[in-house]
Amino acid sequence: MNNGISFLYLDENAMIKAGVKDMHKCIQTMEDMFLLLQEGDYRMGGEKGNEHGIRVSFPKESNIVGMPLHKPDYRFMAMPAYLGGRFKAFGIKSYGSNPANVQLGLPRSVLMMTLMDVCTGVPLAYMSANILSAMRTGATSGVGAKYLSVKNPKTVTIIGPGTVSRYSLYSFITLYPSIEKIKIKGRSKQGIDDFISYCKENFKIIKSYEICDKIEDACGDSDIVFFGTTNAANYEDNPTVQKEWLKAGSLVIGASALLVNTDFLSNEDVKVISDNYKMYEEWGEGQPLPTQKNVSTLLGMGFYDAVVQGKIRRDSITEIGEVLKGEKSGRDNDQQIILYAVGGMPIEDVAWGYDCYMNAVKNNIGTSLKLWDKPML
Template sequence: MDNGRIDFLYLSEDDMIKAGVRDMKGCIESMEETFKLLHKGDYRMGGDDANEHGIRVSFPKESDIEGMPLSAPDYRFMAMPAYLGGKYRMFGIKSYGSNPNNRNLDLPRSILMLSLMDVVTGAPIAYMSANILSSMRTGAVAGLGAKYLSKKEPKVLSIIGPGTMSIYSVDSFIEVQPSISTIKIKGRGKEKIDFFINYVKERHHSIKEFIVCDSVEEACKDSDIIYFGTTNAKRFEDNPYINESWVKKGALVMSASALLIDTDFLANKPSVRVVADNYKMYSGWGAGRELPTQKTVSTLLGMGFYDAVCENKISREDIIDLGAIICGEQVGRENEDQILIYAVGGMPVEDVAWGYEVYQKAIKNNVGVKLNLWDSLNSMR
């Protein structure tokens, strides 16, 4: 800004790639700093409690208003606002629309954009493509969990749902745990499984074996890290389920999306330890919500944590936030036999952090298109 003039930087998908959005090592480092700030409380997200994942626009199941969009599975529009302090001191809003039918138009299911804004004036600083950015931060947060929560030198990684989230997550897993040499895969279609395997083969020559599994149980057996990257199913009961008997001692179980899990599994102390990216976010979602009646609870693992607390299966103190572990105030894994369960819900502070880092790289390397909002305040009169 200069004498009332406002310019901002526009970054297309290609610009984001040129600016280094795919730098997984850098993204993991940025997420580590983000979780430190999260633990210190130097952040704000939506809602009065400052911990909302985002604001969703819902549509009716039926309407007599011409042109009104109707509710459908995974059809949604969201805005995800956040402020992140520390070296970032930046406000941002990630927005996206999601429609599974986009595939018929050769478009991704979700189309995302991120706006960065000056936290004092509200002036736009950057407007950028956020599909890769969002996948990167999701993968990096999963990798951060593997860094702090996995047993020493894990060898076997299981991927349930080899889609976009899992592709970026596997990059981060191998970045932080290079001892991984075998990947077990459970997917719903051969095309996605083959694409995933070819992607990993091209980029990670340290992986010596791929095992395609017919069931979630088979995929979980004998694995050191078990990752669920599936999308929400149309019906609650069709989401993937994990049973404690399938999980070996010392394994790390994590989900970035939908997972059904028994509260008794979560409550099996001291054999099991639960870790959240941000428990306050899940407790906010659960406020005023009727608890499930099924033995298995939650289409999102973090909500299972909340349900277990409400059922008095575990106490709030039993749930450790990853930020406390990173800051050295809590211990993650207490021993090599302990099973750790880690919930990844996704937060807009992560988008702001990595968006800021990529923006800085774009400025340094003269990437993107500078756009003018207005020349001076006089032009507004």
């Protein structure tokens, strides 16, 4: 019996060669993932199988020399998941995040993805995951835009012009060549300028850009409003959105910190759609409800908080998987405002990582690394 084990190592260039930046394909893969999610053919962390991931938190103060201290977006996480169907694979995305990385010429987050055989635990691949993660988030937003946006949207608002917003806009433009105007609200001139430069280089169909000082100005007359900001140091400093700022028929996608009022969520002209409500439910169970007027710093958690507070009914929340399976409608009319929560799930990483891995194997991309010829234990 040959007990030798090797796995495929895919650095960032190899991942690009393997098609990690193919947005059209990534959107299709996310649709496959959402269908399996709806069928229950998946597991994430926790006893109920719906946890986003496991986070290592640091104290705000410590008398231990060298102990890292808490600050916004400074975190280390492992995100394990199993996805069935045509994937039938287990994976773990791990990452460290530190906003100070940019001063070192590094991305804020450095991510890696491990794929394993779900029966034996044998590693299949170890891959660079920064682009993979950005793509799956962008494509997940894209699935929402595909099924929930008005037809032929022309104007997109970006709140927080960072990496996630770049790739989400990539998904919108992949789906809708009708998009011609981008409205931007950011925290720094440099960030806005970099975003516009990136768009001009990569998205030639965009005809005009409008920089807005206020979120309400940025939201006005937009067909798709995307929130991609990082968490603010203070809860109340996170961005918010109100119904009166939005035009009829707009789609609001929250992939990050976003304050939402319960009255907004319960408005009869507003429809709330979740990527996976059970994940927010698992996060929220046993946690104190927010005391502030706004319900949460994450749109999906806002859904959960509103249900617990009796502001909306659980059965009023539609899962995007239900829309894909035809079990429920997405957009009911052109006047309806839709709020779509994108919380980020490791099954997304498994799905897109698996497809990139299979493409790499098919096209002989990457480096084979030996684990052992024969296990010593």
